[in-house]
Amino acid sequence: MSADSYKLRSRLRGLTDSLVTVLAILATLVVVAPLAAIFGYLIYKGASSLNLAFFMQIPRPEGEVGGGMANAIVGSGVLLGLASLIGIPLGIGGGIFLAEFGRGTKLANAVRFTADVLNGVPSIVMGLAIYSLIVSVHSPLIPFSGHFSAFSGGVALGIMMIPTVCRTTEEMLLMVPKAVREAALGLGVPNWRSVVSITLKTASPGVITGCMLAFARVAGETAPLLFTALGNVYMSANLNDPIDALPLRIYVYAISPYDDQHRLAWGGALVLIALIVLAVSLVRYVTSRGVLKGAS
Amino acid sequence: MSLAESAREEQSAVRRFLLSRGNSAFADRTFHVLMVVCALSIFAIVGLIAWRLVVSSQITWSKFGFHFFYQTFTDSVTGQPMYWDPVNGLFSAVPFVYGTLVSSFLALLIAVPLAVGLAVFLTEMCPRSLRGPLAFLTELLAAIPSVIYGLWAVFVLVPLLREYVNPLLVKTLGWSGFFDDSMNPTGLGFLTGGVILAIMILPIISSLTREVMTAVPHSQREAVLALGATRWEMIRMGVLRNARIGIVGGIILGLGRALGETMAITMVIGNTPEIHKSLLANGGSMAAVIANEFTEAVSDMHRSALIEIGLALFIVTIIVNAFAQLLVWAVTRGAPSQVH
Amino acid sequence: MGVGIEVSSLNAWYGSNHTLQDINLNIPANHATALIGPSGCGKSTFVRCLNRMHETNPVARVTGVVRIGDLDIYSDAKPVEIRRRVGMVFQRPNPFPTMSIYDNVAAGLKLNGYTSRRALDEIVERSLKNSALWDEVKDDLKKKSGASLSGGQQQRLCIARALAVDPEVLLMDEPASALDPVSTSKIEDLIFQLKSQYTIVIVTHNMQQAARVAEKTGFFLNGRMVEFDSTHKIFTNPSDKRTEDYITGRFG
Structure with a gap:
């Protein structure tokens, strides 16, 4: 190889290197751009549509100006409360099983895999399944069955929380040092007490993080509510009735032809995203401080 | 009695108390059983979902069988092929399968290079001080609800594509037949769906790519650098080559998400049960048709058809996700723990 | 007051590994007994059999009889x-990281359902005094976490908890092996004071420590107990050649 062609190749390699660097930076910019665009637009449009009425009033009839999303905010609260009541205990229980009782067993592997499967089930399919399980059947065995209800929506969201809560609980429990478990057992503390009051408590910052991630995820879910909670333009907190939710109301208003409903949709979106960003940042803050402070 | 002795007396009270506590074998057993029940509930839920979907889609399944996924009807008036006519009880999932595949494929086409580029930048090039905020921003991108993406797409992305991007595409690439907006100048359609899906799956692919890239041992990088490689050569040979299986896993996981994504795509794809070569035409997707028609479906047959589409989506996403998990496991298992 | 321990034909396995082979031993009440031997000789496994901690590992197995006082611990x-x-007390100090100093000491009672607040206050104070930690922590009993103490203080906290x-x-399973010399000597002083009230079994790899604190010493080798006698006899005139080799540093 002549010196010239060597020089040329080395030039080319340097050039490729710079080109790739530029491309990577470009890709980053292209990714950050829509994010900035979404947030910027959301804040710009949302902030101007938020007022006291938004939080205090229920929707006005179509075509009228004004009104708010008070019913959707209350409805989201009811749905998420019910979802947490279902998803958090089952998820934490499953996580405790995986970390404390099933370690290394075939059953645990199967549970872990099934949880991942459940996590991947499209939310719209979850809505269909709950519709078919609760809404479409008339059975005295299933509470609130036979019609659209807040209960069915809460169940759908609760089930969607389980995998996230379960897997983070497992991971966090496994991070608790063996020495801490031994200390509790060595004192003659019953196993259940040791798991709950020592291991779980030591891992609690991480477990709470998992619960909040799951919460933030289902807080924005619309698809599973379409055929369960259905939506409701009136104020309701009754588990037996259809109920509204912020994402549902945003969806309905976004595809409506009325400008004032678009305005309300942006307001709702801002409230929803504020809730989620708050949860995610809190999670970020807790995890960056070390999940198990002083436990190692 | 001395002080020490009285102390001993009191401690014996402690001893007596502890002796009275029993062995809590029952409580331990109950707790164990409860935790097992929680774990088993996950099986039960997945089983119930599958069972209900199968049962509720029996009407169309028994009428059409597998034909449901490839049959074509003919419009008696125009003679054109036709797929979906709830009024006359004609149901075929073909246009929705087509729409889901096209929009997901477009999404991958757009998202994969960007996600890998972002991951390369974040792990190999980015100054430390920028890495945290950028990673946090991409995490936020993943946390934005689908319906908000849809809202943004309807009011920002659609007009943008309609006014500026689509005309340009028609002008430059219109000859290929893939970009023809003459039938549908609304800005809605497959391409819009693909773009919004791309934005939504980007964070998943990117964060998994980052994870497998950081799992590549440092020695691999140093070995390549020691041979006099440039940074890009180091990334290509030392990092990407070692991480490629995991990256493919991340891409497939992104695909799984794209296939089942509902709200945003429902709001921008146009919702017509049609098949077009043009990406600028209206279409449908499996998830979107369910979201769009289910509450308005009046016949059992119509509902059954929609639930059967849901069942197909359920099965496909399970397969796709399981495959992706296997690939990601294969790479990250046994890798050194991440250094933050 | 402490009680004696009688061990007869104790065998323990760890998976397929026969870690303790036919141990017979009488540990006297209200004395300190030291167990020495090279690492991996089974001395830690042995103490873990005395409170049935050995079996917390799923692959572990035990046979034989251990009587503590009048209780056969494996059948009664x-x-x-x-x-x-x-x-x-474990090798590494293991206070509960999320609990205050007070709660650490009270943990054994609280987690077993003991509720009397006044009695707890007294017990915590007495336990901390008995473990020679009271003066160092009395001002922030409920303010500071157990994990915020130094290593030696943490170990004394664990003793108070016990x-x-x-x-x-x-x-005590090598209670001072992770500590600095000053903390070690504090722990040894403590053992010296406590042994009149409790039966103490201490595992150590440090022969001087055994000589300083224990009346009786047992020498373990390869899962068997080679010799058990008064500490003085073991260190001055052992009857077994292997014991002599070990204490004179010819192996291990």
Whole structure:
């Protein structure tokens, strides 16, 4: 190889290197751009549509100006409360099983895999399944069955929380040092007490993080509510009735032809995203401080 | 009695108390059983979902069988092929399968290079001080609800594509037949769906790519650098080559998400049960048709058809996700723990 | 007061590994007994059999008879009951990281359902005094976490925690091996004071430590107990050649 062609190749390699660097930076910019665009637009449009009425009033009839999303905010609260009541205990229980009782067993592997499967089930399919399980059947065995209800929506969201809560609980429990478990057992503390009051408590910052991630995820879910909670333009907190939710109301208003409903949709979106960003940042803050402070 | 002795007396009270506590074998057993029940509930839920979907889609399944996924009807008036006519009880999932595949494929086409580029930048090039905020921003991108993406797409992305991007595409690439907006100048359609899906799956692919890239041992990088490689050569040979299986896993996981994504795509794809070569035409997707028609479906047959589409989506996403998990496991298992 | 321990034909396995082979031994009440031997000789496994901690590992197995006082611990009672009577101090200090100093000491009682606040206050104070930690922590009992103490203080906190449940036997598995010399000597002083009230079994790899604190010493080698006698006899005139080799540093 002549010196010239060597020089040329080395030039080319340097050039490729710079080109790739530029491309990577470009890709980053292209990714950050829509994010900035979404947030910027959301804040710009949302902030101007938020007022006291938004939080205090229920929707006005179509075509009228004004009104708010008070019913959707209350409805989201009811749905998420019910979802947490279902998803958090089952998820934490499953996580405790995986970390404390099933370690290394075939059953645990199967549970872990099934949880991942459940996590991947499209939310719209979850809505269909709950519709078919609760809404479409008339059975005295299933509470609130036979019609659209807040209960069915809460169940759908609760089930969607389980995998996230379960897997983070497992991971966090496994991070608790063996020495801490031994200390509790060595004192003659019953196993259940040791798991709950020592291991779980030591891992609690991480477990709470998992619960909040799951919460933030289902807080924005619309698809599973379409055929369960259905939506409701009136104020309701009754588990037996259809109920509204912020994402549902945003969806309905976004595809409506009325400008004032678009305005309300942006307001709702801002409230929803504020809730989620708050949860995610809190999670970020807790995890960056070390999940198990002083436990190692 | 001395002080020490009285102390001993009191401690014996402690001893007596502890002796009275029993062995809590029952409580331990109950707790164990409860935790097992929680774990088993996950099986039960997945089983119930599958069972209900199968049962509720029996009407169309028994009428059409597998034909449901490839049959074509003919419009008696125009003679054109036709797929979906709830009024006359004609149901075929073909246009929705087509729409889901096209929009997901477009999404991958757009998202994969960007996600890998972002991951390369974040792990190999980015100054430390920028890495945290950028990673946090991409995490936020993943946390934005689908319906908000849809809202943004309807009011920002659609007009943008309609006014500026689509005309340009028609002008430059219109000859290929893939970009023809003459039938549908609304800005809605497959391409819009693909773009919004791309934005939504980007964070998943990117964060998994980052994870497998950081799992590549440092020695691999140093070995390549020691041979006099440039940074890009180091990334290509030392990092990407070692991480490629995991990256493919991340891409497939992104695909799984794209296939089942509902709200945003429902709001921008146009919702017509049609098949077009043009990406600028209206279409449908499996998830979107369910979201769009289910509450308005009046016949059992119509509902059954929609639930059967849901069942197909359920099965496909399970397969796709399981495959992706296997690939990601294969790479990250046994890798050194991440250094933050 | 402490009680004696009688061990007869104790065998223990760890998976397929026969870690303890036919151990017979009488540990006297209200004395300190040291167990020495090279690492991996089974001395830690042995103490873990005395409070049934060995079996917390799923692959572990035990046969034989251990009597603590009048209780056959493998047939008369469940592990939790044994462990309330037999306290244990581990090799590395392991205070509960999320609990205050006070709660750490009270943990054994609180987690077993003991609720009397006044009695707890007294017990915590007495236990901390008995473990010679009271003066150092009395001002921030409930303010500071157990994990915020130094290593030596943490280990004394763990001793206080074990003492708070008023055990009859105190097992110590190399309690000073992770500590600096000053903390080690504090722990040794403590053992010296406690042994009149409790039966103490201490595992150590440090022969001087055994000589300083224990009346009786047992020498373990390859899962067997080679020799058990008064500490003085073991260190001056052992009857077994292998013991002599070990204490004179010819191996291990």
